[in-house]
């Protein structure tokens with residue numbers, strides 16, 4: 001859906017993004033992660049032309065993005081950022097309806113869409129007439145995401161969208177994003193510097209350093225087959241998350257109704273032990289049986305990472 005070929009961006013003669021090749025597949029949740037100043041935000045903003053690339057090509061839906069009118073391009077791509085950027089003198093509903101308004105949707109369609117989005121993001125209907133300063137930080141972030149989703153964009157770009165939130169609200173919003181992604185199948189590109197957030201959300205992780213992509217792939221690949229010491233060290237720092245896995249077990253995290261003909265693990269196995277087994281077996285699915293040996297379901301690597309929050 002989005003393809004970077006040898007893309008570079010220079011600020012004052014220095015490469016912020018250095019000849020990157022990146023493929024963002026339709027319907028995937030892609031997370032850009034890396035050290036501070038590695039070029040994540042610049043990469044994201046080049047997609048909707050908030051920053052213009054200097055070299056290489058970026059294709060969206062098969063066409064170079066320079067061939068699109070920037071405003072038209074941005075309407076096809078929702079954008080949510082850490083500082084939220086809600087209009088302070090507009091009510092929640094007016095903020096959410098920003099793009100539908102630009103697109104001149106009929107009133108009834110706008111109202112129906114606002115209700116749908118409030119429900120999707122677990123925001124109460126009676127918040128519609130409030131102003132941003134009358135909302136909590138978490139509610140503001142949700143409104144920001146609702147606004148980005150309003151006109152049903154093909155792509156959702158998110159730059160540290162949960163950065164300023166407490167861990168509980170942040171975890172809740174991550175779960176919302178996963179649900180929205182599952183329901184809508186929308187292409188999402190999210191920037192974070194939080195390893196656990198990346199592991200929780202991503203189908204595809206893109207790890208950047210110094211304007212370059214060091215490794216990209218599924219979370220399990222980066223953890224189990226790091227391309228070099230940088231990748232190993234980078235993910236090594238998320239040990240706290242691994243320790244928290246000790247609190248959950250395979251039985252409660254397994255997906256019911258699924259089965260695999262492989263040696264099953266016991267439901268009582270901790271998710272931390274299960275993590276070791278995923279790595280040892282080089283797999284991302286493990287069948288789980290109960291204490292009597294009856295099949296319970298299948299534990300997916302990604303579910304295990306998500307469960308850690310509930311542990």
Ligand SMILES: Nc1ncnc2c1ncn2[C@@H]1O[C@H](COP(=O)(O)OP(=O)(O)OP(=O)(O)O)[C@@H](O)[C@H]1O
Nearest residue numbers: 011012016034035036037038039040041042043193
């Ligand atoms: N508008 C700008 N003018 C000059 N330099 C810039 C500009 N925007 C970014 N840079 C530089 O480009 C490099 C990459 O910045 P970018 O914001 O893309 O990194 P990042 O990975 O998102 O960082 P962080 O995690 O700290 O937000 C940095 O060295 C930064 O200082």
